[in-house]
Amino acid sequence: MTKPRTRIQARNSATILDAALDVFSQHGFRGATLDQIAEVAGLSKPNLLYYFPSKEAVHGALLSRLLTTWLDPLRAMNPEGEPVAEILGYVRRKLQLSRDFPRESRLFANEILQGAPRILPAIEGELKALVDARSLLLTRWMDEGRIARLPPHHLIFSIWALTQHYADFDVQVRAVLGPDHDPFAEAEGFLEVLFTRLLAP
Incomplete structure (x- = not known):
């Protein structure tokens, strides 16, 4: 049975992940080093390795956390809501993510540009399943004449x-x-103007 982490351990782990986010979003996975992450975190490299055994482990923890953050705005689209309002709400939430979490966005973009070697299973699994489900919802709204007929995935x-x-x-x-x-x-x-006009049936 795994022991629960102490408050200091939880704080150090969070400090490492925040420092790693800075380093990875600036340098990408290949350009980043554990020495850089440790320096930004204000910890020794051996101390960092106590929490994360490798650069891959740090990067994986960041990507796992990021995927949840990235999918939540799409999950929040209400199937029973007014279609245009729900889509505009999604646009606003995604824009807010770009404003509030620019490092996370760049981290994700860097991973995709490298061919998504560490996150492809999640993209092909959880992300694809959610996008497919929301595309079906968009298609239903189109079939009901509530928004313009458009390719939903696109x-x-x-x-x-x-x-x-x-x-x-x-x-x-x-x-x-x-x-x-x-x-x-x-x-x-x-x-808001662009999508309101685009979606008009």
Whole structure:
């Protein structure tokens, strides 16, 4: 039977994961090292290895936590709700994730760009199952004439692309807009208009 972790152990584990998120989101899996993670966490490398036996273990823990965070906004779509409002709510939640969790978004993007070697089973399993289920819901709303007829998977892909862009390409977005613009405030209004018009039956 595994002993419950002490408060110090839980705190150190959280510190390591937060430091690893910084390092992995900047350097990717291949470019990151345990020495970098330990330095950012303010711990010795042997201390880090007490909690996580390898770089793969740290990365895996981050990706597992991230997948739950990433799927929750889509799970929150209510099948009994008003379709356009539910889809716009999903767009807003995804945009908020990009605003509040940019490191996590970049971590996920880096993993996908490398061919998803450490998270592909979850993408092909849990993520695909949820997207398929929500695509069936979108198709039902289309069949009922409540939203425009669109390829449902591609509708979801477009929401991902138009929201996660603001985290994954943050430097480019801010360089183009300039320092006086809040890209997320402007993006929310723009995306609401875009999808409201797109979804109109």
